[in-house]
Amino acid sequence: MRLSFYPGCSLEGMANDYARSIDAVFKDLGIELVEIEDWSCCGATAAHSLNQAMSVVLPARNLAAAEKMELDIVSPCAMCFNRLRFSQNMIKKKVFDIPWPVTGDIRIHDMTRFLAEPPMIKSIKERILKPLNGLRVVCYYGCQMVRPPKITGYTDYENPQTIDRIVAAAGAKVIDWSYKATCCGASIGIARREIGESLTKRILQKARQAGAEAIVVSCPLCQSNLDMIQKDRSDRPIPVFYFAELLRLSFEEHANPKWFKMHFTDPVPLLKAKRLL
Amino acid sequence: MQTSNIFLNRMGLLLYFRVLPRINFNGEMMQNIISGLDQSHEHDSGKERKLIGDRGYYFLNRMQGETGVDISACYQCERCTNACPVSHFMDIKPHQAIRYVQLGWREDLLKSSTIWICLSCEMCSTYCPNDVDVAEIINHLRNMAAYSSITPKEKSLAVFHQTFLEVLQKSGRVNEFRLMNAYYSKPDILKERVKQGILIEDLLLGMTLLRKGRLKLFTPRSRAIKEIKKIYSQTRGEIA
Numbered sequence: 001m002r003l004s005f006y007p008g009c010s011l012e013g014m015a016n017d018y019a020r021s022i023d024a025v026f027k028d029l030g031i032e033l034v035e036i037e038d039w040s041c042c043g044a045t046a047a048h049s050l051n052q053a054m055s056v057v058l059p060a061r062n063l064a065a066a067e068k069m070e071l072d073i074v075s076p077c078a079m080c081f082n083r084l085r086f087s088q089n090m091i092k093k094k095v096f097d098i099p100w101p102v103t104g105d106i107r108i109h110d111m112t113r114f115l116a117e118p119p120m121i122k123s124i125k126e127r128i129l130k131p132l133n134g135l136r137v138v139c140y141y142g143c144q145m146v147r148p149p150k151i152t153g154y155t156d157y158e159n160p161q162t163i164d165r166i167v168a169a170a171g172a173k174v175i176d177w178s179y180k181a182t183c184c185g186a187s188i189g190i191a192r193r194e195i196g197e198s199l200t201k202r203i204l205q206k207a208r209q210a211g212a213e214a215i216v217v218s219c220p221l222c223q224s225n226l227d228m229i230q231k232d233r234s235d236r237p238i239p240v241f242y243f244a245e246l247l248r249l250s251f252e253e254h255a256n257p258k259w260f261k262m263h264f265t266d267p268v269p270l271l272k273a274k275r276l277l
Numbered sequence: 278m279q280t281s282n283i284f285l286n287r288m289g290l291l292l293y294f295r296v297l298p299r300i301n302f303n304g305e306m307m308q309n310i311i312s313g314l315d316q317s318h319e320h321d322s323g324k325e326r327k328l329i330g331d332r333g334y335y336f337l338n339r340m341q342g343e344t345g346v347d348i349s350a351c352y353q354c355e356r357c358t359n360a361c362p363v364s365h366f367m368d369i370k371p372h373q374a375i376r377y378v379q380l381g382w383r384e385d386l387l388k389s390s391t392i393w394i395c396l397s398c399e400m401c402s403t404y405c406p407n408d409v410d411v412a413e414i415i416n417h418l419r420n421m422a423a424y425s426s427i428t429p430k431e432k433s434l435a436v437f438h439q440t441f442l443e444v445l446q447k448s449g450r451v452n453e454f455r456l457m458n459a460y461y462s463k464p465d466i467l468k469e470r471v472k473q474g475i476l477i478e479d480l481l482l483g484m485t486l487l488r489k490g491r492l493k494l495f496t497p498r499s500r501a502i503k504e505i506k507k508i509y510s511q512t513r514g515e516i517a
């Protein structure tokens with residue numbers, strides 16, 4: 001199977017570890033990811049906040065490139081996924097002039113939902129060498145992946161299940177909790193720190209109350225928000241994994257602790273205690 | 278008996294529709310309902326009275342046309358505000374913002390902190406019983422503010438968005454290192470950070486990120502720069 005891959009800017013920088021895990025996991029699953037040729041930024045929050053035309057045109061450029069390749073898109077970043085889908089909607093409505101030939105007929109997958117389809121779960125289960133037995137996690141989805149449902153197509157937007165299913169297939173114990181889709185503040189913490197902290201701290205506190213040892217996410221910004229806030233080490237540390245990191249961990253017999261170097265909250269002690277490293 | 282009932286009914290309706298609206302306190306009453314719990318708001322003074330006029334109707338129509346949202350459907354149930362994770366940081370709450378649009382109070386909205394604090398998390402739109410896309414309306418107001426000459430109330434947030442777009446049109450992709458550099462090079466931002474005493478802390482965080490390999494100094498650019506610049510210059514809004 002071949003898919004076009006739209007990594008997004010974060011995966012080149014802050015979420016480099018996510019990108020590497022995705023590469024490894026998809027290679028193991030035998031799915032070829034073809035990076036979209038000369039992709040450009042989707043515009044994120046800034047584009048739709050200040051310049052709505054840009055927020056349609058920027059993702060449209062990548063859609064056009066993927067249409068040329070005739071491959072469905074899979075996006076690992078929640079924000080990119082949301083913006084691509086939004087742009088696709090607007091292209092169909094023909095509100096803005098797009099300077100590239102684009103029809104918007106291509107399918108855009110969110111990476112977790114793509115992997116959570118029953119056939120994919122089956123092939124994940126077949127490749128597991130080291131199940132994550134005994135690891136108690138909560139899954140955190142954030143906003144952009146599930147909302148607004150009209151754009152993202154999630155029907156279970158209050159209690160999404162995609163990451164839950166993937167991580168459960170890898171053998172971890174998934175705990176139910178109520179803060180799955182509560183906003184982490186996105187980039188607001190950069191300019192208004194107290195607002196960002198009030199949101200991330202509550203999510204972490206609720207995860208601890210639920211009895212989780214780790215949080216599993218799929219969005220680069222959620223990961224860095226939830227991870228970096230713990231740098232003061234005031235409470236029980238709770239590592240924040242990308243789901244792809246956990247999959248990679250379970251796919252390989254001998255995992256390398258160096259993968260987790262980029263984390264602020266070091267997950268190595270936890271993984272060692274669970275005999276997963 | 279019956280005739281007197283009908284008479285009373287008529288009188289009641291007359292009082293309600295014809296007399297009450299002409300009595301002066303009506304405008305103030307309206308404002309009290311709107312500003313509701315948020316007593317800190319400047320409209321509560323009661324001295325300056327704002328009325329709904331033709332312009333309110335015009336603004337409402339314009340917003341409905343441009344966003345495609347049926348704003349008149351809002352019945353002020355406050356569900357949007359209750360769902361909003363940052364409503365307590367806003368000066369005009371999301372449900373009030375909708376009411377303000379209905380009344381045509383454009384300047385108040387563009388001057389508010391609300392439009393910059395909003396995270397576009399879409400909680401409000403998802404849970405509105407009347408399908409009012411509150412997030413889209415606030416986003417549209419933010420766009421309007423960017424095109425207007427009004428100084429944003431949350432300047433640091435507005436400047437961050439602006440910086441993001443500047444970096445984006447320079448390299449086609451956004452590198453976090455370049456973004457943060459550009460953001461801190463804005464004179465107002467640097468001054469503010471120094472004043473708050475968090476500059477050193479930020480620098481240390483940056484160092485740690487570099488050491489951990491999370492900040493990359495150089496990442497590939499996209500060839501799209503020229504095209505993006507062109508679209509940007511055709512359509513841009515600027516922060517005053």
Ligand code: SF4
Pocket residue numbers: 350351352353354355356357358371372375404405406407408409411
């Ligand atoms: S939830 Fe909808 S109907 Fe209720 S106050 Fe908000 S916008 Fe109005």
Ligand code: SF4
Pocket residue numbers: 357360361362363364371394395396397398399400401402411412415
């Ligand atoms: S989109 Fe904005 S107004 Fe709506 S709930 Fe989120 S932060 Fe609040």
